[in-house]
Amino acid sequence: MGGEPKQLLLYKGQTLIRRVTESALALQRGPVVVVLGANREQIIPELAGLPITVIDNPGWSTGQASSLKTGLAALYLTHKDMDGVLVLHTDQPLVSLGLLLHMLDIRSESGKGIIACRYGTQIGVPAIFNRDYITELLQMDGDKSLQWVIVRHRNDCAEVPFEAGSIDLNTKRDVEQFQQAHMQAQ
Secondary structure, three states: OOOOOHHHOEEOOEEHHHHHHHHHHHOOOOOOEEEEEOEHHHHHHHHOOOOOEEEEOOOHHHOHHHHHHHHHHHHHHHOOOOOEEEEOOOOOOOOOHHHHHHHHHHHHHHOOOEEEEEEOOEEEEEEEEEHHHHHHHHOOOOOOOOHHHHHHOHHHEEEEEOHHHHOOOOOHHHHHHHHHHHHHHO
16 A cells, blocks of 8 residues: 555545444444554554454464454453344445445344345455354455355345445555546545
8 A cells, every 4th residue: 555554545425444443333222342453653643533343463463363253252241142243344435424324224134143245256244244254254364255154054145135235445556546436526
């Protein structure tokens, strides 16, 4: 990313980290935990004033599973009675409050234990997991994605179409392409 943390990229006048955190808070469904690894000192000011819990993941370089486990452990320590967890990534700029509300509606209507977004041939985050899956999520390691758990339990998963979920800003090229498309759309 050329040294700039992707969490601090701007979209519609907000950093990606602020945008996704405010969307999670707007659901008003429970505590919001933000897991930070690299570039913590640069990112933390973007979260100032928000009623969230920020957790440091010293093992962030080992892969995304360590961040998930760090966040889940923090949630479980403070909210043992939670009935599920919504997992969001910062680098999907087109996730909206409307999408998250729709996912919660699907969760209520379907009775499924996993609600995951489908984009192209992939199924993944944003995703909601019932409490029953937390132990399995905590067993993930390395760069295993949530898709690993989702695929193992396809019969208990409701899919939410979200083609914009394929926009995932992992490289400088991803950002440039997104910015070009966004500028053309305005």
